[in-house]
Amino acid sequence: MPLRKFCCNLTVFSFLSVVICAGCNDSVRTGANPSLKNELSNGSSTFRFEDITSLVKLKQRYDNGESANELAILETIGGGAAVIDFDRDGYDDLYFASGGHLDNKAVTGSGGALWRNLKAKELSETTEQARVSCSNIYSHGTTAGDLNNDGFSDLLVTGYFGLALFINQGDGTFWENSSLAGFVDPKWGTSSAFGDFDSDGNLDIYIAHYVDWSFSNHPPCKSNGLPDVCAPGSFTGISDVVWMNTGDGNFSRRSQDIGLAVEGKGLGVITADFTDDSKVDVYVANDTTNNFFYHNKGGTFEEIGLANGTAVDDMGTPQGSMGLCTLDYDSDLRLDLMVANYENQAFALYKNDGDANFRYATSTAGLMALGTTYVAWGTVATDLDLDGDEDFVIANGHVMRSSPPEQLPLLLQNTGNGKFKIQTFEEENYFRKKWRGRGVIAFDFDRDGDMDLGFTHVNQDAVLLDNASQSTGNWWITELVGTVSNRDAIGAKLLIKTDKRTKMRNVVGGGSYLSQNPYYVHWGLPKGEVLESLEITWPSGIKQVIKDLPPRSRSLICEPAK
């Protein structure tokens, strides 16, 4: 029997593995549970996605440098993408992190690439022209937002060799402003998110740091008896930082002095007003340590993750957390939180009960049925079928050499009763193939009113999917322009009242994984449901009600003066 041979070559044994990992999965993939599969196979998916990557000439690949065979933890992180309409032509452009190399025990960067959307017919790479290459950075994350309130989105790239901040000049080019703005961070940055933490109308920046790995701290590690990438437990976490925007083009570095926790192994970060107090809170997904929930107390934070139920899973255990998104899955007009976790850990859906209290709702929402075989990264919640509620898209892919690196991505339909159903697709569809997924973004690439999807992978080309789902529903896209509040209106809360119900959306910063979705808000409603009004609570606290929004329309809404 194979076991017996294995026993004789025993190297890694632990009784603890039974304690901790009893019933865990190994390399065998079971996928969704059989009853769920049966249920799904009886009905065809209402979703259709067409891969238009080649059609629009997108050719973008994240190289993690694994060909050097260093088995460095740096290889595992991958890279994301940001949606940024940098030329303000109304079509979303894309910026991708490109990774780097690890040859000769040296980390070198590949920076990133900017792809200009030519009226949805083609994507054209304009990295050099726009001066956003940052090739000194082994890049992971990218975020976009209007940091100087000039109407043009700026760009931030995070990675192993620090940061690169690109200020949009408004003429199709950027100015690399990091060192001038005092914006120097040599630590290993992963995800970042913008948000006006001190409510001064300027976007500040939260940067998640990972661990203290370097080639001088690169222990040999094994998995299943073979050399493999080290687990995060082999390293010490690094404290995150906040860069407070002083409004004059400079930033001041803050950390524990404004309440940030010590250490943490940050991979994902999202900024949103979870507590309905018009202050943007921050949630950080940490790898194997408690996740942080920073309650904004007005420019300073109180970390209350453990107290409010969002730091750990229902068993009180910290997870290998990576991807994040917010949504109101149960339509109770409170902003819930979804966290994508490592293998053998369920997705964590935290239901917002108000007063900054959350409840672990994975099982009540039917997400336990997804199983724990996925190493889940980027996650977005958006209404893909225009039925009024937000669905999930999740990118998956393994990190260990001892496991198959490619995994199936997931699309979960919100059934409207607070539960989710996994969708199946025909052969050859993107969702039927296994990928080394990392980032995922949802945006209206072709301005047809439905949300398209972009995926980033490790050592595989990025993929762009056109949403070709047949839906009779209506849609609205509302882009907010802050005047008193930050220009991107991060932290705004939007309520639409229809003849049947009230729905909520929020403008959030960061999220997914190492990525940035657009700040505009997309709504879908089933045919026949009439939108009566839109109520906006701006981050400044100003309320605004808009009526007569025609269906299937885009609106640019400016914040009224106080």
Add this chain to the structure above:
Amino acid sequence: MKIRSGLRPSSKHLSDKKQPKPPRRSWRQLTLIGILLVLLMGFWYRGGISRIAAAQAESAIKRWRVESASKWLNFAQMLGDQPEVHFLLARVARIDNDPHQMRKHLLKAHELGFSSELLNREQDLLRLSLGEIDSILESKAQHWIHQHPPDEGLVVDAYANGLLAQSRFSEAVTVLEEYERAFPEDPMVNYRFGVMNEHLRSSAKAEEEYKLALQKDPGYLRAVWNLARLKSGKNAPQEAIDILKPHEVGKPALAVRTMIAHCYQQFGDLEKSRELLISVADKGFEAGIESYRVVDEPPERFLAASELGVLDAKLGNWDEAKKYLELALEVNPRDFVARNAYAQTLRRLGFQEQAEKELKQITEERKEYDKITVLRDQVSQDQSNVDARVQMGKILFKYESERFGLFWVRSALTYDPKCNEAHQFLGDYYTSQAEKTSDTAEKQGYENKAKFHFGQIQSETNVVAAP
């Protein structure tokens, strides 16, 4: 023909004719029945029926039908106190991981004059299975196995488990394989291989072994349990339920129902899960202990109450959650899962101060507990890292599980028999156990163990001091 067909002639015949003499044959039959009755009474008086029951029980034990054996033995006990019955009850208790009951029956068997050699052997088997294997016990075990006794399977099971507890996996494999060659139909071998594979984090192989065990014997409970647990862990709750359902009655019922309830949660059927958990939790912790022992998983937590409390917290039934979580924490204050949900529950019920206290405790404990990840990696990289083993054991012992904590500390002695820190820890542990028990024999046993471990420290000091 008529006479043959009925002993009683009709009344008409009686009145009309002269009464016939009773047939000689009837007298003979009556005499025979009388003799039989006398013999039977003698047999009863001499414990014959008990012996039949005991033989049935012994045969059931060999086939790992422990519950059936218990039934036979309970029946036998009703017929009187027989030393052999108590010996077998002790054996059943040992297999069911109940050393206290085992000791009780061994003492009784001893009082009734049962063979001291066999009683000592049974105690040795317990020590073997707990991994308390020294050179003398080891040679005894090997000698027994070479003799191929009628209970060879039990010896091999105990020895293999002990080797596993000492992390001596390849030796355990050899012992089991040898036995398997002689007894290819015994499901125990596959069960033990399954357990070993789980230790190896190879759950697919473990699953295969458990399935093989069940092919050989579909009623082999320990494999039923472990296979269902793996299925549930692999997000196949329906398969787990199908495996467990036939065992929802009898000794394992409460454990089985708790796991089925967990599977319902995986389906998202929280109400059904809650209903089942209530039916188990309301019976109390003590009621469920045996059900876990028979599936080879002695409980340290009040799992049903803990799961129910966590579930009620998820459902927002805060008052109910508080009730059940308190029950769980009363049984085991180290129940980290329950404590975490309890802190949330207290907060939601407005007991802010108490919640803060709980959260503070959780944070402090977690800080310590998190070191396990690093220590485990260290052991993975270097199996002979004795210090990491001891530290991990101490943390687990303090914050999670006494059993697993002891396992890790003991495992250090496999790599360094003179590890002072491990001996000190185990010496302290057995001293505290001796203080806790009122059973004289048990106390003596703990004191002896403590003395042994403290003695090891002493001898090392002497070795160092000697030059």
